[in-house]
Amino acid sequence: xxxxxxxxxxxxxxxxxxxxxxxxxxxxxxxxxxxxxxxxxxxxxxxxxxxxxxxxxxxxxxxxxxxxxxxxxxxxxxxxxxxxxxxxxxxxxxxxxxxxxxxxxxxxxxxxxxxxxxxxxxxxxxxxxxxxxxxxxxxxxxxxxxxxxxxxxxxxxxxxxxxxxxxxxxxxxxxxxxxxxxxxxxxxxxxxxxxxxxxxxxxxxxxxxxxxxxxxxxxxxxxxxxxxxxxxxxxxxxxxxxxxxxxxxxxxxxxxxxxxxxxxxxxxxxxxxxxxxxxxxxxxxxxxxxxxxxxxxxxxxxxxxxxxxxxxxxxxxxxxxxxxxxxxxxxxxxxxxxxxxxxxxxxxxxxxxxxxxxxxxxxxxxxxxxxxxxxxxxxxxxxxxxxxxxxxxxxxxxxxxxxxxxxxxxxxxxxxxxxxxxxxxxxxxxxxxxxxxxxxxxxxxxxxxxxxxxxxxxxxxxxxxxxxxxxxxxxxxxxxxxxxxxxxxxxxxxxxxxxxxxxxxxx
Amino acid sequence: xxxxxxxxxxxxxxxxxxxxxxxxxxxxxxxxxxxxxxxxxxxxxxxxxxxxxxxxxxxxxxxxxxxxxxxxxxxxxxxxxxxxxxxxxxxxxxxxxxxxxxxxxxxxxxxxxxxxxxxxxxxxxxxxxxxxxxxxxxxxxxxxxxxxxxxxxxxxxxxxxxxxxxxxxxxxxxxxxxxxxxxxxxxxxxxxxxxxxxxxxxxxxxxxxxxxxxxxxxxxxxxxxxxxxxxxxxxxxxxxxxxxxxxxxxx
Amino acid sequence: xxxxxxxxxxxxxxxxxxxxxxxxxxxxxxxxxxxxxxxxxxxxxxxxxxxxxxxxxxxxxxxxxxxxxxxxxxxxxxxxxxxxxxxxxxxxxxxxxxxxxxxxxxxxxxxxxxxxxxxxxxxxxxxxxxxxxxxxxxxxxxxxxxxxxxxxxxxxxxxxxxxxxxxxxxxxxxxxxxxxxxxxxxxxxxxxxxxxxxxxxxxxxxxxxxx
Numbered sequence: 001x002x003x004x005x006x007x008x009x010x011x012x013x014x015x016x017x018x019x020x021x022x023x024x025x026x027x028x029x030x031x032x033x034x035x036x037x038x039x040x041x042x043x044x045x046x047x048x049x050x051x052x053x054x055x056x057x058x059x060x061x062x063x064x065x066x067x068x069x070x071x072x073x074x075x076x077x078x079x080x081x082x083x084x085x086x087x088x089x090x091x092x093x094x095x096x097x098x099x100x101x102x103x104x105x106x107x108x109x110x111x112x113x114x115x116x117x118x119x120x121x122x123x124x125x126x127x128x129x130x131x132x133x134x135x136x137x138x139x140x141x142x143x144x145x146x147x148x149x150x151x152x153x154x155x156x157x158x159x160x161x162x163x164x165x166x167x168x169x170x171x172x173x174x175x176x177x178x179x180x181x182x183x184x185x186x187x188x189x190x191x192x193x194x195x196x197x198x199x200x201x202x203x204x205x206x207x208x209x210x211x212x213x214x215x216x217x218x219x220x221x222x223x224x225x226x227x228x229x230x231x232x233x234x235x236x237x238x239x240x241x242x243x244x245x246x247x248x249x250x251x252x253x254x255x256x257x258x259x260x261x262x263x264x265x266x267x268x269x270x271x272x273x274x275x276x277x278x279x280x281x282x283x284x285x286x287x288x289x290x291x292x293x294x295x296x297x298x299x300x301x302x303x304x305x306x307x308x309x310x311x312x313x314x315x316x317x318x319x320x321x322x323x324x325x326x327x328x329x330x331x332x333x334x335x336x337x338x339x340x341x342x343x344x345x346x347x348x349x350x351x352x353x354x355x356x357x358x359x360x361x362x363x364x365x366x367x368x369x370x371x372x373x374x375x376x377x378x379x380x381x382x383x384x385x386x387x388x389x390x391x392x393x394x395x396x397x398x399x400x401x402x403x404x405x406x407x408x409x410x411x412x413x414x415x416x417x418x419x420x421x422x423x424x425x426x427x428x429x430x431x432x433x434x435x436x437x438x439x440x441x442x443x444x445x446x447x448x449x450x451x452x453x454x455x456x457x458x459x460x461x462x463x464x465x466x467x468x469x470x471x472x473x474x475x476x477x478x479x480x481x482x483x484x485x486x487x488x489x490x491x492x493x494x495x496x497x498x499x500x501x502x503x504x505x506x507x
Numbered sequence: 508x509x510x511x512x513x514x515x516x517x518x519x520x521x522x523x524x525x526x527x528x529x530x531x532x533x534x535x536x537x538x539x540x541x542x543x544x545x546x547x548x549x550x551x552x553x554x555x556x557x558x559x560x561x562x563x564x565x566x567x568x569x570x571x572x573x574x575x576x577x578x579x580x581x582x583x584x585x586x587x588x589x590x591x592x593x594x595x596x597x598x599x600x601x602x603x604x605x606x607x608x609x610x611x612x613x614x615x616x617x618x619x620x621x622x623x624x625x626x627x628x629x630x631x632x633x634x635x636x637x638x639x640x641x642x643x644x645x646x647x648x649x650x651x652x653x654x655x656x657x658x659x660x661x662x663x664x665x666x667x668x669x670x671x672x673x674x675x676x677x678x679x680x681x682x683x684x685x686x687x688x689x690x691x692x693x694x695x696x697x698x699x700x701x702x703x704x705x706x707x708x709x710x711x712x713x714x715x716x717x718x719x720x721x722x723x724x725x726x727x728x729x730x731x732x733x734x735x736x737x738x739x740x741x742x743x744x745x746x747x748x749x750x751x752x753x754x755x756x757x758x
Numbered sequence: 759x760x761x762x763x764x765x766x767x768x769x770x771x772x773x774x775x776x777x778x779x780x781x782x783x784x785x786x787x788x789x790x791x792x793x794x795x796x797x798x799x800x801x802x803x804x805x806x807x808x809x810x811x812x813x814x815x816x817x818x819x820x821x822x823x824x825x826x827x828x829x830x831x832x833x834x835x836x837x838x839x840x841x842x843x844x845x846x847x848x849x850x851x852x853x854x855x856x857x858x859x860x861x862x863x864x865x866x867x868x869x870x871x872x873x874x875x876x877x878x879x880x881x882x883x884x885x886x887x888x889x890x891x892x893x894x895x896x897x898x899x900x901x902x903x904x905x906x907x908x909x910x911x912x913x914x915x916x917x918x919x920x921x922x923x924x925x926x927x928x929x930x931x932x933x934x935x936x937x938x939x940x941x942x943x944x945x946x947x948x949x950x951x952x953x954x955x956x957x958x959x960x961x962x963x964x965x966x967x968x969x
Binding site for chain 3 (some may be wrong): 561571734736737738739740743745747750753755756758
């Protein structure tokens with residue numbers, strides 16, 4: 001350790017002294033909450049992934065007997081008192097229901113479980129984006145603070161250390177709180193739902209083992225994000241009075257390129273060998289890669305949308321466009337999540353049409369697919385709500401930051417409605433547009449595949465596929481528009497404050 | 508020595524639309540404030556202030572910090588509606604206008620220059636200057652051309668394509684002056700326009716503003732605590748503790 | 759000796775006769791009082807007597823005879839020494855402005871009105887100076903100096919107005935401290951209070967009885 005004790009204690013002092021600031025306290029609460037959710041969903045992924053390690057694979061007959069596979073290929077049957085039924089190969093062929101201890105089939109069956117693990121991991125993403133947003137929150141005040149420290153001789157390493165110290169405690173508390181939060185989640189999703197619909201298994205030993213690991217991962221991620229936030233070169237003397245534009249850098253282009261490249265590679269692999277062992281892995285990893293790619297590409301999408309607005313030329317569009325281009329990262333990440341949400345909606349809607357097309361009417365099948373789609377929609381909804389909240393937090397920050405220019409804009413004669421329209425355009429561009437885009441792509445891809453694979457030349461296949469696209473667009477776009485409207489409602493007060501003449505007196 | 512000292516109220520003040528005509532003859536008051544009172548949560552800013560500004564007149568509002576001069580300017584420009592008293596700007600009773608109507612009046616007839624931080628940070632200088640015209644629905648090309656013209660007149664053509672964050676304080680204020688004048692306002696309100704500049708840059712910006720306003724025959728109300736700025740005016744109104752303490756005709 | 763120094767400075771540009779020197783002076787200080795002919799020749803005579811300037815030659819053009827003077831080496835030395843030496847900061851209390859203000863405050867003769875009138879007068883003068891066309895760079899500098907002085911006076915008047923408004927204890931004395939911060943710097947604040955407490959209370963009651 002080459003760190004001087006002086007710098008460390010200075011970091012601790014700064015971190016402690018800013019803790020009293022109400023804005024800072026709010027920031028910490030939000031950060032703690034989002035990191036706790038991250039930890040809880042990580043633990044959920046662990047719990048689901050390790051579930052099958054605790055016992056043998058069992059199936060249950062409609063009459064109630066349990067058939068468990070043994071390691072040597074044979075099986076054992078245990079029937080409840082008064083039930084006696086023959087178990088034969090035919091029964092194995094189609095009549096058996098997996099014994100999942102009340103879990104939903106896609107959690108209980110080992111072959112489907114990895115998909116649920118991936119879903120749990122995907123749900124970490126919106127919370128992580130939210131946490132990242134919160135780490136960057138209060139940027140103006142924090143930049144001024146860091147700049148003041150810089151002027152007093154703090155090196156950039158000191159600044160990173162201070163930024164890390166500011167989140168370390170919060171991260172640790174959140175990581176530890178992950179287990180209680182998971183238990184709450186388990187009560188909600190693993191105890192309360194009726195048997196056969198439960199999503200989370202009974203907590204086991206592996207959870208206790210995973211707990212400290214997840215806590216450390218959460219702390220490390222938070223510290224890393226905070227250090228990066230302190231490290232983007234914002235903490236120079238300029239930070240005292242002026243904010244620097246943060247255009248997209250070459251490194252973020254590289255990251256986006258790599259993510260897209262991996263995504264493309266996965267797709268090619270899957271298309272070339274749709275049934276191989278590799279394809280199974282690819283299918284599971286692909287959604288994760290896709291979300292990573294979407295979040296990485298989000299800022300570039302935002303820049304493209306912003307440029308388009310600027311070209312449109314109307315003052316509202318130009319202002320909204322310039323604001324998007326000036327700081328595309330924060331809204332970009334949200335746009336990426338919403339793109340993934342839109343895609344998922346597209347898939348889900350096409351899936352419904354696909355089931356319809358395949359003509360399956362078996363109640364077990366319907367329960368299986370219906371339950372799965374409902375669960376997926378719930379998860380999608382959760383992701384969308386968290387993304388909308390990130391949007392609110394980020395936009396509120398921008399409004400607060402631009403208080404004085406906003407008030408000056410009103411002073412020079414912009415109607416308040418115009419300023420509101422600028423913010424609305426911004427919010428919609430990063431929510432409705434990506435969500436609709438994702439929905440179109442998702443519904444077209446999967447719906448098209450269903451139309452080809454399951455349609456069998458029936459005349460109404462194509463209209464059904466088109467219908468899937470329309471429904472997906474309506475659902476995703478409507479939800480995103482609703483989210484944007486909600487975000488705008490939450491922004492009404494800070495915006496009104498920014499437009500008031502008293503904002504002219506602020507620095 | 509008040510120029511065109513017309514006694515009493517001016518029912519004949521032409522409506523603002525007529526004042527916008529290019530070659531208008533300076534006549535009558537552009538601004539009349541009577542008994543303006545305003546208090547913030549804890550402090551009383553104005554305790555019954557009268558202010559009258561004639562067409563073509565340059566008036567300095569001075570006084571120590573916290574005397575209410577900025578509040579008076581905000582009330583005069585329709586940025587806030589005072590709790591008591593009337594403000595008639597360009598023949599219109601501001602209290603009777605809606606917020607949007609006041610915004611429209613400011614956009615078309617009024618220029619505003621603040622101490623700093625008034626430019627839209629995401630727009631280049633030329634777009635900042637063109638903004639009031641664009642907001643008013645003027646075609647973009649013409650608005651940009653006029654904006655560039657005004658940047659030239661204000662000696663800021665070098666920063667036309669520059670973002671506000673990359674400008675010096677003096678350059679930003681020149682751009683702000685160009686933006687205040689681009690619509691051809693009848694009256695310009697300036698709140699410490701040189702407050703954030705050094706002596707020389709401040710003097711240049713001020714000279715520019717006063718010269719441009721005088722050339723147009725427009726009126727200028729300038730809030731300042733800088734005596735050299737006040738000395739450019741035709742009349743000084745001195746506020747102390749929210750009330751007019753003294754008035755001096757300087758020309 | 760300041761006129762002599764300026765004349766020496768003008769002479770250092772090259773030999774010149776009295777009229778050239780007067781014109782040079784008036785160009786340099788075009789907002790100030792013009793130099794009188796009599797003063798030019800008296801000054802030149804003094805400079806010649808002290809060996810700082812000497813007669814170069816006598817011109818006899820169409821008009822009357824004119825004596826052309828030039829600067830001597832000791833004149834150049836003297837000029838260099840003059841420039842080297844910083845100017846003495848103005849002594850406090852010698853200004854009519856200060857005398858009037860202190861009198862108005864001490865006697866309670868409408869001090870607020872006095873300050874307001876004085877402020878207007880200063881601003882008017884400043885305005886006139888600001889509007890004077892700049893003929894050449896240094897003449898603008900002379901104006902700037904006058905403006906800066908007027909500004910300093912105005913700021914001081916604002917302090918005075920503050921004392922009028924606050925009706926502060928021993929206001930006039932502290933006001934003078936403000937003017938002559940340097941001169942009073944050696945007097946410790948505590949001493950000051952102790953020594954003159956009695957005087958001040960007297961002054962104060964005096965002011966009140968008059969007000």
